[in-house]
Amino acid sequence: MPNGVLAKSLIHKSMGQENPKQDQIFQESSPPKRSLRQAIEVISSLISYSLPIKVFAVKWQLIRNKLEELNSSLIAIEDCDSCQNPIVSGMMSAVLASARDCYDLARRCVDLSYSGKLLMQSDLDAMVAKFDRHVRNLSGIFTAGILSQGFAIVVSRPGVNACKDDVRFYVRDLLTRIKIGDLEMKRHALVNLYDVVVEDEKYVKIIVEVDDIVNILVSLLDSMEMELQQDAVKVVAVISGFDSYRSILIGAGIIGPLIRVLESGSEISKEGAARSLQKLTKNSDNAWSVSAYGGVTALLKICASADSTAELISPACGVLRNLAGVDEIKRFMIEEGAVSTFIKLARSKDEGVQISSIEFLQNIASGDESVRQLVVKEGGIRALVRVFDPKIARSSKSREMALRAIENLCFSSASSISVLMSYGFMDQLLFFLRNGDVSAQELALKAAFRLSGTSEETKKAMGDAGFMSEFVKFLDAKSFEVREMAAVALTSLVSVPKNRKKFVQDDRNVGFLLQLLDQEETNSAKCVQATSLLQMTTTSLHE
Structure with a gap:
């Protein structure tokens, strides 16, 4: 059955358009759960029916967003004891009446049979407001405690290969629970949301596309319920790890709430907020926002406090490091110690x-x-x-x-x-040149190489400390870069007469250079280095 026919059939049956007498009997005898199920089916069909509409596309997208939100709320209370509540059952009649009016507008847009654009725009705006009112009314029911986690149907998490629509439906269901559930339901939904965003990036993409969810997460950062705040911070910390979505968080005004979490949140919340800010401030454009909300002071206080944990201090340092690129902020940090x-x-x-x-x-x-x-x-x-x-x-x-x-x-x-x-830095450097593993030796050699190119006094000190014999050993290294650094550093040291005399006085140094020249398969670069050093050092014998 085509979507339009299905939607029309469902709505007419629910509203009794085909048989007024049947409608009277249905309204008197239909159990509340059945009425709720019909409302869900009607809303779902209406969403599908409106998809091909080409005119007033923006208005219809707003209506579909509200219909999806409403549908998630209705599904959340299905199979719940609150269905027996006269308030809930009474709302179903109002929802079905709105659906009938919406179908009439949809039919006229499909057929292009509306009388005027301005009038239709006004009618569509009124329809958005009507469905929004239904959503808020349901929210009031949840807030009043009529529905709790123990009664709500749990929508199963889609499989790995689930289509985008299934993923979106699951995310919208979680959103509904976060918006209108009791504390337990909100927490459970946030935990589920965190689990999916950690495991699969496609959920993050859906989250930033779904209306309100980012704004709701941001608002929960200011929640008086510490558990909700902690759970929201965890989700935000994951989203902020994606470059392409950070601007959405910034646009939702997340900097201020994150700073407030740093100032008064739990230790766990503070850690998540600091990690989020560290990622968000990779873009220096966001530095001033952090400063404007007092973030620099809050971060410095965390770093200076003896009560702060290492898990909190480390990302807080990272945020301040990112902010140090702005000169005015750097000066303020220095003034603050x-x-x-x-x-x-x-x-x-x-x-x-x-x-x-x-x-x-x-x-x-x-x-x-x-x-x-x-x-x-x-x-x-x-x-x-x-x-x-x-x-x-x-x-x-x-x-x-x-x-x-x-x-x-x-x-x-x-x-x-x-x-x-x-x-004692010279002794430390020598220790790693002699005893370190390959990576430590290379780092020490690079540092010694740089040090050998500084002042005459430093070169003399390095010669006295014993660096020359260590540089000689590296002339036989496999790596060209290592050999080159060792040769340049050694050349720099033996350019000092005192070091040159010291070098040739140790027979092992000259002997090692001669050994490099005598090897059967001597690398030509090694030959050049060894020959050059021999020529330079042996001149000291005639001085």
């Missing part, structure tokens, strides 16, 4: 906090000599050297970040290098 706060955090035993704080210090000092000097003055070098110390148990990632920060903050300044050496 951010440098000393993050130097303390760099001493944390938690890897995530340690790495995030070191990254922040690098970002805030990048290209700003005054801030770099402040980091040094506040004890930043000592904190970083301690993270790099091989005698203290640290993750390789933490050490890598500390070494990069040391290079960026110290290697451009002779005075900072002197401070570094006074803290």
Whole structure:
């Protein structure tokens, strides 16, 4: 049966248009559940019937949105004890009457038999308002506690290969429960929503397409019910992880509520809010919004508090790191004592906090000599050297970040290098050159290579510490990049007369270079490097 015929048949039967006497008997004897089922069928048929309509397309889309919302609400109360309530059964008659009027408008739009555009537009606007009123009336019933989770039908989650319509229907059902259910139903729906968005991106896409759902999630961030707030934050944190959907969250006004969660939410909610803000502030355009709502102060307070957990501090550091790119915000952070706060955090035993704080210090000092000097003055070098110390148990990632920060903050300044050496940095670097795994050795070599290109005093200190013999060993490495760095660094050190004499006094150094030349299958690049170094160093014998 065609959709139009089916819709007309269902509506006429429900409203008694075909047989007034039959309608009278039906209204007196039909059980409330049957009346509800008919309303659901009529609404579903009406949605299908309206799809091909070409005129007033925007108006009809608004009507369909309301019909789908209404249908989800009706399905949610089907098979529920509240069906016996006279208020609910009375509403079904009103819903069916509205459906009959809507079908009449749809038929005239299909047939193009309406009398005037303005009049039809007015009638369609009135229809949107009428269905919206039905939805709000149902919402009032839910709020009054007539329906609870224990009575509502649970719509099954669609399978992996489900079509888009099934997924959309499931999401709309969850939306309805979130909007008009009691506390238990709302929580259950939010948990289900989180489960699907974590597992499948297509649900995220549907969510941002469905009217109201993002706005409702944003509004729940301000909920007085902490459990609802926590569940909503979890969903938002997932959505904010997708680049293409962040603008939708921003457009829904999510920044302010997230900041308020940071200020007064539970620890779990704060963690989710910080993670969301970290993702949203990857776009520097959103930095000012965070600042305008007092977010910078709230985040600094979290980072400075002894009560904050590592799970909260780490993403909070990440947000502030993203905001540091805006000069005015960076200056405010510095005035509020951010440098000393993050130097303390760099001493944390938690890897995530340690790495995030070191990254922040690098970002805030990048290209700003005054801030770099402040980091040094506040004890930043000592904190970083301690993270790099091989005698203290640290993750390789933490050490890598500390070494990069040391290079960026110290290697451009002779005075900072002197401070570094006074803290035993040379010995640490040598330890990793000699004893580290391949990746640690390479990182240490890169740092030593950079260090060898600084001042004359630094070169002398490196020569005295024993770097030259370590560089010689790397001349036989498989990697061309490693050999090249070692050769350049060694050349730089032996350019200092004192180091050159020291180098040739150790027979092992010259012997190793000669050994490279004597190998049967000597790499030509190795030959050039070894020959050049031999020529340079042996001149010291005649000085």
